[in-house]
Amino acid sequence: MKTPFTREQKITIVYGILCIVVVLVVLQLWLLTATMNAYLGGDTGVIWPALIASLVCFLLNLGLLRHLYAMERR
Amino acid sequence: MIPYNREQITIPPNGQPLEQQPQWRKDFPIDWPEDHYVARRDFTKFMVLTSFAFVAGQAWIVIQNLLRQRRGVLPMQRIAQLNQLAIGQSLTFDYPAEHDSCILVRTGENGFVAFDQRCTHLSCAVVPEPNKKRFLCPCHNGSFDLATGKPLAGPPRRPLARIQLEIINGAIYAAGIEERAA
Numbered sequence: 001m002k003t004p005f006t007r008e009q010k011i012t013i014v015y016g017i018l019c020i021v022v023v024l025v026v027l028q029l030w031l032l033t034a035t036m037n038a039y040l041g042g043d044t045g046v047i048w049p050a051l052i053a054s055l056v057c058f059l060l061n062l063g064l065l066r067h068l069y070a071m072e073r074r
Numbered sequence: 075m076i077p078y079n080r081e082q083i084t085i086p087p088n089g090q091p092l093e094q095q096p097q098w099r100k101d102f103p104i105d106w107p108e109d110h111y112v113a114r115r116d117f118t119k120f121m122v123l124t125s126f127a128f129v130a131g132q133a134w135i136v137i138q139n140l141l142r143q144r145r146g147v148l149p150m151q152r153i154a155q156l157n158q159l160a161i162g163q164s165l166t167f168d169y170p171a172e173h174d175s176c177i178l179v180r181t182g183e184n185g186f187v188a189f190d191q192r193c194t195h196l197s198c199a200v201v202p203e204p205n206k207k208r209f210l211c212p213c214h215n216g217s218f219d220l221a222t223g224k225p226l227a228g229p230p231r232r233p234l235a236r237i238q239l240e241i242i243n244g245a246i247y248a249a250g251i252e253e254r255a256a
Contacts, residue, residue: 007107014114021121028128039135040194041232042253047139051132061125068115 004074013071017064024057031057151248153178153188156241162204166191169237169248176237177202177209178246181221186246188237189223195230209234223254231256 005013035050084105086095148170159165159180169176178188179202189209191199198213208226209218216228223234238250 007111011107011111011114014111014118018114018118018121021118021125025121025125025128028125032128032131035132035135037232038255039139040253041255043255044139047132047135051129051136054129054132058122058125058129061122065118065122068118 002074005071010071014068017068021061021064024061028054028057148248148250150240153239153246153248156244156246159186164202164204167248170251175199176248178237178239179204179220185221186239186241187221187223188239188248189218190235190237190251192234193230194225194232194234195228200234225256 031050031054035047038044038046084103085107086092086099087106088095092100151167151169153167153169154165159178161180161182164177164179166175166177168174175191176188177191177200178186180186181204189200193200193211193213193216195211195214195216198211200209200211200216200218202208202220203210204220207220209220209223211217211228211230214229216230217226218224218230218234219226223236225231225233233254233256236252236254237248238252240247240249
């Protein structure tokens with residue numbers, strides 16, 4: 001049986017996850033602005049790779065959030 | 075002695091003992107560590123929602139691109155007769171759709187240029203200034219070269235979209251749009 005995390009451990013974990021999520025969201029923001037700039041300039045070659053990269057970031061974020069809620073149920 | 079269980083300790087945010095806390099904090103005791111945890115967990119949830127919004131934005135660009143590709147080649151549209159404009163004069167017209175405002179300028183005896191009238195900064199309408207050889211965006215004092223549409227000053231970084239022109243039987247036609255990167 002898994003032992004539940006202490007309150008301090010939970011706070012440390014949520015800080016770690018939050019840091020990773022924020023970095024990924026900032027990366028997505030940069031991707032969106034760069035893609036929009038390229039698209040408006042007529043360069044359409046980057047929009048599919050950018051969508052895939054952004055989707056991967058989102059799935060990572062979703063996985064981390066799921067992990068956070070799973071940690072609470074332990 | 076009662077066993078020490080740190081999971082049950084609630085530490086006020088200023089770290090002082092309970093006796094030194096203001097009365098309102100004693101009247102409304104809050105489990106601060108738990109409150110901090112829940113606040114950060116919910117902020118993480120909000121950031122994941124923001125992440126989803128960015129994916130939706132990327133998907134919107136892809137959809138717009140697919141719609142643009144489906145439109146195919148833009149139709150030819152007559153703008154004006156060759157002798158309709160004197161040198162330095164300009165004429166606004168809508169191309170390709172009704173509210174896509176563009177501007178045609180006669181720069182010389184045989185020189186005509188046409189650009190999308192929307193500034194590439196925040197889409198204000200640019201105004202031609204032939205004597206200064208530039209288009210001026212009055213919103214933020216951005217300016218573009220009259221002959222090439224490239225940005226000269228101010229906030230715009232991308233050139234104006236160029237309207238491809240064709241001259242057939244003494245009339246000027248718009249024949250497409252050329253989007254250009256910075």
